[in-house]
Amino acid sequence: MNDDELLAAVREAMTAMDPVPAEVVDRAHRALTWDVELAALLEEVESLATAGVRSATTVQDRTFESGDIELEVSISSGRIEGLVDPPSAMLSLVVPGREACSLDVDDSGRFAVEVDGLAAAIVVRSETGTTYRTPLLDLLPAI
Secondary structure: OOHHHHHHHHHHHHHHHOOOOHHHHHHHHHHHHHHHHHHHHHHHHHHHHOOOOOOOOOOEEEEEEEOOEEEEEEEEOOEEEEEEEOOOOEEEEEOOOOOOEEEOOOOOOEEEEEOOOOEEEEEEEOOOOOEEEOOOEEOOOOO
8 A cells, every 4th residue: 555545545534534514615615715706806906006007117215314314205217206304404406417406395395306317416404504415316217
């Protein structure tokens, strides 16, 4: 008798001595059916989430902190949007090979700027005198 035959004999004996209740078998089948239906629903939702998308533009989200300054930026296709705390901080955009330009920051600390270049850095100056310069931010879309 090989292993498969032995397991079949044990299974047959256990089924005769202590059968699985029909209700348990029914619940197991319903659970498996539910899992298949859930997987199909999740697949449909995922396809709907990307419906109408015209490009595969990626967004880079970065957070920087230094002293009393916190800077959050999102970079997408040559556009930088962000939030600075404290909102009273002064921001400048530095693009290599060009003169720095100041950025407008609203009362809540939000700012946005279109950038024509490969990379840029942001310089933040708080009212307390703290100055922070980000590393160069890559403005090219990921391939």
